[in-house]
Amino acid sequence: MADNAISHSELLKLLHYSPETGVFTWKIHVNSRARPSWVAGSLVSGGYWRIKVGDRSTLAHRLAWFYVNGTWPDRAIDHIDANKLNNRISNLRLASVKQNSANRKIGKNNTSGFKGIQSRPNGRWRASYETDRKWVSLGTYGSKEEASAAYLASLELRFGEFARAA
Numbered sequence: 001m002a003d004n005a006i007s008h009s010e011l012l013k014l015l016h017y018s019p020e021t022g023v024f025t026w027k028i029h030v031n032s033r034a035r036p037s038w039v040a041g042s043l044v045s046g047g048y049w050r051i052k053v054g055d056r057s058t059l060a061h062r063l064a065w066f067y068v069n070g071t072w073p074d075r076a077i078d079h080i081d082a083n084k085l086n087n088r089i090s091n092l093r094l095a096s097v098k099q100n101s102a103n104r105k106i107g108k109n110n111t112s113g114f115k116g117i118q119s120r121p122n123g124r125w126r127a128s129y130e131t132d133r134k135w136v137s138l139g140t141y142g143s144k145e146e147a148s149a150a151y152l153a154s155l156e157l158r159f160g161e162f163a164r165a166a
Contacts, residue, residue: 005056008070014053015040017067022087024051024060024067047084061087065094076100082164095162098131102159106166114144115166116151127151 015024024040030053034040041051041060049060064087065073078095079086082105095103106115117125120140125147127138138154141147148165155163 005058006053008066011063011067015051015063015067017064019064019068019089022060022064022085022089022091024063043085049085049087061092064089065092078103078162099159099162102155102162103164105164112144114148114151115164116155117144117147127154129154 014027014030016027017024026034026036026038026040029035041049044050050057051060051063059077061077061079061084062073065077068089073094075094076097076099078093078100080091080093080103082103083091106113112119112125116129116138117127120126124140124142125144126140127147127150128135129138129151130136138147138150141150152163152165
């Protein structure tokens with residue numbers, strides 16, 4: 001369901017949300033896949049939980065925010081622990097797109113074992129990041145650990161509590 005596609009009162013009639021578990025369950029019998037007390041939604045590509053009501057669907061973390069706060073989020077919703085399935089309200093916070101990106105886990109294709117660093121042909125390690133479609137170099141270092149420390153210091157300076165090391 002696109003944001004604003006359902007009213008808060010309609011949502012409260014259809015679904016129950018547990019802030020302690022982050023799980024939505026149906027309150028009423030909707031169809032053969034949606035019966036009272038059954039878990040609502042399903043896992044979709046990208047690793048998120050999506051809930052469909054009628055012919056519209058939304059990501060469960062955005063729906064949780066709406067359920068608890070009574071208003072649709074006006075920004076991205078960040079999972080503090082970076083677990084896309086942990087939709088406990090205590091694990092969700094409003095974030096800009098850049099803050100949300102700063103809290104991502106290390107990429108699956110990462111070969112260095114550290115975020116924000118790349119090996120150089122001369123045996124050194126470059127720390128860098130991309131912002132506004134431009135690469136910013138933080139310098140080259142003799143070890144992965146030194147380059148990673150420079151990257152993390154920059155990340156913490158720019159994003160504070162949203163900075164994630166790995």
